[in-house]
Amino acid sequence: MQRHEPLGGAEFAPETTYLNSASSGLLPRRSAAALRAAIEESASYGTMGRDYFGPPTASRAAFARLLDIPVERVAIGSSVAVQSAFVAASLPPGAEVLAPEGDFSSLVNPFATHPGVKLRTVPLEALADEVRPGTALVALSAVQSLDGRIADLAAVREAARTHGARTYLDTTQGAGWLPLRATDFDFVVCGAFKWLLCPRGTTFMAFGGEHGDGGDGAWPAALHAGWVAGEDIGESNYGVIRPAATARRFDEPHAHFSYVAAERSLALIEELGVATIHAHNTALADHYRAGLAERGLAPRPAPGSAIVSTPGIADAERRLTEAGVRISVRGGLLRAAFHLYNSTDDVDRLLALLDG
Template identity: 85%
Template sequence: MDGPTITDHSGGMQRREPLGGAEFAPETTYLNSASSGLLPARSAAALRAALDESASYGTMGRDYFAAASASRAAFARLMGVPAERVAVGSSVAVQSAFVAASLPADAEVLAPEGDFSSLVNPLAARPGLTLRTVPLEALADEVRPGTALVAFSAVQSRDGRIADLAAVREAARAHGARTYLDATQAAGWLPLRAADFDFVVAGAFKWLLCPRGTTFMAFGGELGAGAPWPAAPHAGWVAGEDLDASNYGLIRPAATARRFDEPHAFYSYVGAEQSLALIDELGVDTIHAHNTALAAHYRAGLAERGLTPVSAPGSAIVSTPGLTDAEHRLSEAGVRISVRGGLLRAAFHLYNSTDDVERLLSLLG
């Protein structure tokens, strides 16, 4: 499935072709995976088949749970935890509200300044919690004895900065704080281990190439080691141990992380099963090398033009000030890209190539 890497003798850079073969044939130069990913051909085909099936078998399909179960297992493999430690859901905000509900009423939560709203807003909205924000670079140093939870994104959405995961994890452990990692902008290209953190959430419609409405929560750390599960305030019938007996009245919660499942969007997980299979086939390490090489090529081209992006070493996201007025022109030329916080944000993923980078640079030049 890997695309070839060809040496470009004229420029001294290695030329990279897209990964994924015939899975992708976009009509655009798509550099916007930090907003949402492209849907692989296999996922689109599975969705069409599910829609056709619904005309005879209803909108839960012939087997409502099969695709979600396969997707749960695939995400678990990706994050290095057993499938029993993964819950499925629909949004990061819902999972953040669940994490907030698991904390004592007077707890302090530490988070980076300007982190993504779906992560931090539900924590701030929980009555009694104190949300303290600090610069990302100071996050590990700012953990203190009264901190109950450190909530942060592995990769910042606005500008691609990568958190010092090891330093934050160790600081939290030293002070008895739990960790809540948002991997939405990382899962699918940045190697991660869910076991290193207490809660790991990922909205899967970006770098994991799943339909929107697909979200996973993995439990690691003390929870993965057998600590008591927190309460599940949003538990519905799908969270019951015996699904056949969970439709009416009080349920007996599942003995696994399925007790935290939301009733999932059937079609979203039909597509997710196929998309996650592609990520698994290609391998995160291969995707990481591909994405970061393209990002490095783009940074070098920006430097040649006297432009300086936000410092985010090793990131697949490159955000640059002073270029926001180029978005409309790029869009008219068929380049899909985004502006966030006064920065032109380019995101390089497996379906991108050296040609995409050079086209973007040419249009900016």
């Protein structure tokens, strides 16, 4: 068996065996250092720092490269739920939104609560087959948070195109380790505080499809546009603004500290490469699955995923936590998530502790 050492070198030296990236990622040392410097700077230059727009500009460009989409189609924000509410508000009255059963609440709840939107949920495996002529939008996560199942994105995309439906893809559990193309979908959102190793408050929204191709009329209404969404930011502080010609018209005033660190974290992901991280993460997950099988344990099927969720052993969480293993329980499943800073030794330690 090939042994796998952590990626990232000296960027990580956690005091724990950290297997909880599906909840939140570890902050690289370079990002933590930049964050400390920004906090010190704020004591003299205010909480917007000396360069409020530099870090989000660099972060936006890095995210665009990672998801293979033009930077002009990427907006920055604060949370997936806010972006889901924005997408819901862009739909016509009575629109049907199709989503997988049990998908993450920040994705689906804004559709369920929006007046005039009809949310219909079906099993993930049936999603493509359930798209119908009356479906206005298909909303789904690329990777399911609960158990790591990877959606058949090609099938969903093709079914949506056949029936004239738009698509909304949440990449929060995939971006950073799973190769993805944002241009294949109409709306793509990502909470970057998990696999992209950014602080909370770092979220991206990308616009694929025909958005932005035909001038202002090709964009949805910029319903939450504030001063940072203006074409000329220096002239956008007061009154009704002229919206930016790009997806920046959908920007929220960003959390400065979050994006200072995000710039460095995304640079690290780029340096290592998503393909390399994908191979590393999935090899560790497969090693863990093999170890579980040797012990007569069967995780939820999620081929090719870096997330492994297993029934019947959730009560081990307290013992694992006491031993310094950071892991989570979701829906009665013990959920392990393997990322670039993990190693074969981490997997072996988890398996040994499960032996009790």
